Amino acid sequence: MTRLSNEGTQVTLRWNDGTSSCFHAIWLRDNCRCSHCGEPSTGRRTLRLSQIDLSVTLTDARLVQSGSGECIRVAWSDGHQGEFGTVWLKEHAYDARSRRMKSFHPALWTNGLRENPPSMPFEEVMTADSAFFDLLNIIKNHGLCLVDGASASPGTAEKLARRIGFLQTSNYGKVMDLIADKRHRSMANDADPLKPHTDEPYRASPPGILLFHCVEAGEDGVGTSTFLDGFEAAETLKREDPEGFSALTRNNQTFRRFFDGDVDLICEFPVISTDQFGNVCGVRVNDRVAAPTCIDPGQITDYYRGMKRFLQLSEDPDRMIRKILEPGDIAIFDNHRILHGRTRLKFRGRRWLQWVQVERGDFYSTLRILSDKLERNKDARPLLRGAYGSQTLNQ
Numbered sequence: 001m002t003r004l005s006n007e008g009t010q011v012t013l014r015w016n017d018g019t020s021s022c023f024h025a026i027w028l029r030d031n032c033r034c035s036h037c038g039e040p041s042t043g044r045r046t047l048r049l050s051q052i053d054l055s056v057t058l059t060d061a062r063l064v065q066s067g068s069g070e071c072i073r074v075a076w077s078d079g080h081q082g083e084f085g086t087v088w089l090k091e092h093a094y095d096a097r098s099r100r101m102k103s104f105h106p107a108l109w110t111n112g113l114r115e116n117p118p119s120m121p122f123e124e125v126m127t128a129d130s131a132f133f134d135l136l137n138i139i140k141n142h143g144l145c146l147v148d149g150a151s152a153s154p155g156t157a158e159k160l161a162r163r164i165g166f167l168q169t170s171n172y173g174k175v176m177d178l179i180a181d182k183r184h185r186s187m188a189n190d191a192d193p194l195k196p197h198t199d200e201p202y203r204a205s206p207p208g209i210l211l212f213h214c215v216e217a218g219e220d221g222v223g224t225s226t227f228l229d230g231f232e233a234a235e236t237l238k239r240e241d242p243e244g245f246s247a248l249t250r251n252n253q254t255f256r257r258f259f260d261g262d263v264d265l266i267c268e269f270p271v272i273s274t275d276q277f278g279n280v281c282g283v284r285v286n287d288r289v290a291a292p293t294c295i296d297p298g299q300i301t302d303y304y305r306g307m308k309r310f311l312q313l314s315e316d317p318d319r320m321i322r323k324i325l326e327p328g329d330i331a332i333f334d335n336h337r338i339l340h341g342r343t344r345l346k347f348r349g350r351r352w353l354q355w356v357q358v359e360r361g362d363f364y365s366t367l368r369i370l371s372d373k374l375e376r377n378k379d380a381r382p383l384l385r386g387a388y389g390s391q392t393l394n395q
């Protein structure tokens, strides 16, 4: 059923499930999908907003059956006419309920998942699309997947990463080596434990999907890798201390990384990013690279209390997956969600990890393309935005 507003500024559609969505005349005109205007969902449309009168209204809107199914046929005050399939309209509805349904909520880690972390065999994910699809979905939903049975030779992580997307390059390089050697002690192979953290929060765009591959592990596995769900920790903080949580989502933390004459990265983003409904969609956790906090003085007390508790939660052993990476093991995780660290190095031998990174947008693109190829349900939503700041709560 359709109902056109008196002024023709919008039309309301009542769906079979009893709910309804309204569509504005300007939105419909802007998204007209006729052969003249182009298809607005492919990034190749021909109609441009500069050609549309903002005061355009609907002069008619009616439900009709066309060759391609049920649709509404509309006419605008500028003389143009168009048709919109109701299935397409339901998919693109933007009322509060529809927007909420479209927001993606990944599964938070449970004790069951920590005790039995998701893992996939390397050979299968490299050779079978269906296994590779499963791997990508595990990362999408749980933020992390272990891959076992790979060769220990350098370059293995790069092969798998290229299947996921393009490799990101930074001042650290493209394929990075993390070598800790008792014969060559230096700052770079500090034996001290590394607290769980996300990598490079001082970048405007921190690394997306990280792959850690163990090439050598000394005699008996020096240093246990730790992984922790930053979203679960953030949701726990939200339950325990809503004001502290809110302070971490609404105020920016300044981060800085400075190497004299080489790199001087500074940025400001909240430690916890939330989507338009207040759900956590990204974290930046690494107080080692935090620069002096510069926020509203009235927020300092809540901010420090929230931050201290969030860091405590992110160091809680009961929240961690602990895994000794053996040669040939790969850990893949979303750096905008999962914190990683390691226990103290024992320095019995050499520990060599190779790591590579893929941009998150490419990761989701590969997942969608593979859904089409395998004829699985495609998630056409813009998935987790990442740690790029909080959206205004405009519901």
Ligand SMILES: [Zn+2]
Pocket: 032, 033, 034, 035, 036, 037, 038, 080, 081, 082
């Ligand atoms: Zn048109």
